[in-house]
Amino acid sequence: MKETTREELRLTADVLVAGGGPAGAWAAVKAAEAGASVVLADKGYCGSSGATAAAGTGVWYVPPREDLREEAMAAREGLGGHLADRGWMARVLDQTWENMHEVAAISRYPFPVDASGEQVRRGLQGPEYMRRMRVRAKRAGVLVLDHSPVLELLVTGDGTVAGAAGHRRQEGRPFRVRAGAVVLATGGCAFLSRALGCDVDTGDGYLMAAEAGAAMSGMEFSNAYAIAPAFTSVTKTAYYSFATFYHADGTVLEGAGSRRGRSVIGRTLLAEGTVLCRLDRAGEEQRRAMRLGQPNFFLPFDRLGIDPFTEMFPVTLLAEGTVRGTGGIRLTGADCATGVPGLYAAGDAATRELICGGFTGGGSHNAAWAMSSGTWAGRGAAAFARSLGAAAHARPARPVGGAGLRPTGRTWAPGGHREVVAAVQAEVLPYDKNQLRDGAVLAPALDSLHGTWRRLREALSGAGGEAVRAREAAAMAATARWMYTAALARQETRGMHKRLDHPRQVDPAWRRRLVTGGLDETWSVPEPGPATSARTPLEVTA
Numbered sequence: 001m002k003e004t005t006r007e008e009l010r011l012t013a014d015v016l017v018a019g020g021g022p023a024g025a026w027a028a029v030k031a032a033e034a035g036a037s038v039v040l041a042d043k044g045y046c047g048s049s050g051a052t053a054a055a056g057t058g059v060w061y062v063p064p065r066e067d068l069r070e071e072a073m074a075a076r077e078g079l080g081g082h083l084a085d086r087g088w089m090a091r092v093l094d095q096t097w098e099n100m101h102e103v104a105a106i107s108r109y110p111f112p113v114d115a116s117g118e119q120v121r122r123g124l125q126g127p128e129y130m131r132r133m134r135v136r137a138k139r140a141g142v143l144v145l146d147h148s149p150v151l152e153l154l155v156t157g158d159g160t161v162a163g164a165a166g167h168r169r170q171e172g173r174p175f176r177v178r179a180g181a182v183v184l185a186t187g188g189c190a191f192l193s194r195a196l197g198c199d200v201d202t203g204d205g206y207l208m209a210a211e212a213g214a215a216m217s218g219m220e221f222s223n224a225y226a227i228a229p230a231f232t233s234v235t236k237t238a239y240y241s242f243a244t245f246y247h248a249d250g251t252v253l254e255g256a257g258s259r260r261g262r263s264v265i266g267r268t269l270l271a272e273g274t275v276l277c278r279l280d281r282a283g284e285e286q287r288r289a290m291r292l293g294q295p296n297f298f299l300p301f302d303r304l305g306i307d308p309f310t311e312m313f314p315v316t317l318l319a320e321g322t323v324r325g326t327g328g329i330r331l332t333g334a335d336c337a338t339g340v341p342g343l344y345a346a347g348d349a350a351t352r353e354l355i356c357g358g359f360t361g362g363g364s365h366n367a368a369w370a371m372s373s374g375t376w377a378g379r380g381a382a383a384f385a386r387s388l389g390a391a392a393h394a395r396p397a398r399p400v401g402g403a404g405l406r407p408t409g410r411t412w413a414p415g416g417h418r419e420v421v422a423a424v425q426a427e428v429l430p431y432d433k434n435q436l437r438d439g440a441v442l443a444p445a446l447d448s449l450h451g452t453w454r455r456l457r458e459a460l461s462g463a464g465g466e467a468v469r470a471r472e473a474a475a476m477a478a479t480a481r482w483m484y485t486a487a488l489a490r491q492e493t494r495g496m497h498k499r500l501d502h503p504r505q506v507d508p509a510w511r512r513r514l515v516t517g518g519l520d521e522t523w524s525v526p527e528p529g530p531a532t533s534a535r536t537p538l539e540v541t542a
Helices: 022-033 066-077 086-105 126-139 204-212 237-242 262-272 284-293 295-304 362-394 416-428 431-435 439-459 465-489
Strands: 002-004 009-018 038-041 056-058 123-125 143-145 150-156 161-168 173-184 224-229 244-246 276-278 313-320 343-345 397-399 514-517 523-526
Touching: 009 022, 009 161, 009 204, 009 362, 022 038, 022 126, 022 173, 022 362, 038 173, 056 362, 066 086, 086 362, 123 126, 126 143, 150 173, 150 204, 150 465, 161 397, 161 465, 173 204, 173 362, 204 343, 204 465, 224 237, 224 262, 237 284, 237 362, 262 313, 262 431, 284 295, 313 431, 343 362, 416 431, 416 439, 416 465, 431 439, 439 465, 465 514, 465 523
Parallel strands: 009 038, 009 173, 038 143, 173 343
Antiparallel strands: 002 009, 056 123, 150 161, 150 397, 161 173, 224 313, 244 276, 276 313, 514 523
């Protein structure tokens, strides 16, 4: 499988998985179990990088009883603006049930037990879960490349994806993998907001997919902001369902909350600069369970001598973009195909509208989606690679990366990526631009982002590690432009996309998913038919 030159590491595999979070790990395992040779390339260290590995997470794990499954699916539909698909939701619930059994039986994850001795499988401790997934992948024969961000895809003359190229950070040299198929499990985009575990999530997979010809879906549902103490980056928003929020003078901030009411927090932070919080609605039993379930949530408080259950503390909102939003690469098949031959997407890199509609699934739905979509993408990629036969690695292929790698004109001085990142963050991080949306604000923000894109497309590049940073900056700019293009196109309030200038969700014609794409020119159009729970996964419009 391995051929090394002095300048470049060259590999061949049936399947290349880009990204080493839960979706990437499951994709690698399932592709290997299907008989494929697999290379997994992670930007960080597979098993410890990313949002899941940094904390605990709930899991959308529902017993296979018709009444419980119906309740679980119905609870999401209205919240997500009726854009989810019952067929995909049912598939995810089935696959998650199966995969969680594997986590227990094969990975021997130490689930807690209830009073009857039954395992409680509604959550996972990220560090332990991902450590075991790395072990399982390696035991399955997966070659893991740590600290090896993928920078661009390789594509044949007929548009089929045939591998990818990237950079080995610790060795300081490039690498190239010729593969029968590629799974993008590179995560979402949090715009380097410092949200816990999210700084590896810069939209890299979106840009690579678009360069190969794929489109995005649900990018307007990407204005997720997580509540965090002002003195830390820990974003476990679920715990704030037990909180009361206050003005700086100690009076209750009416309407503020975690599931609903984050916009109230944003408005108050803009107007007053301070919002205080206390987890005073949690009882003694809940407090013990919270400390046991998410110990890292309490570490900053304990170090500062703050009891969050009895004392007020300041909070802020950190942008999580498409990490907790639902936008991502559009899927065109039940195997998580993207419409580009040989290219598959999973986890936060793929749209989660299919199970969440237009409202964040938080950790639990995202965790279920990661393991389910990873499973399907890995199997789909293995089947595609197998269909190519022995000629898979002999196909002529060229790299298709553009922005940040191959400028069209002059070249910026080293470090130019910082200027791009600052320009993008200035448009997507402020609450009054992204969270509290208004067409009169979105339009000039998008114009500014278009200008940033034109400048970076002409001049931004780098070598080695600088190329990684330049590519991240370009991916963030591309992601932001797709977000605001879709946000302007959806002239209503639906799900987490709230337009101050269109505050009501009234027009049934908008009950459609928006498909968005383009590089130098962005576009956004509705899918041909309305989203409906009657559709099945195999009826996804190509």
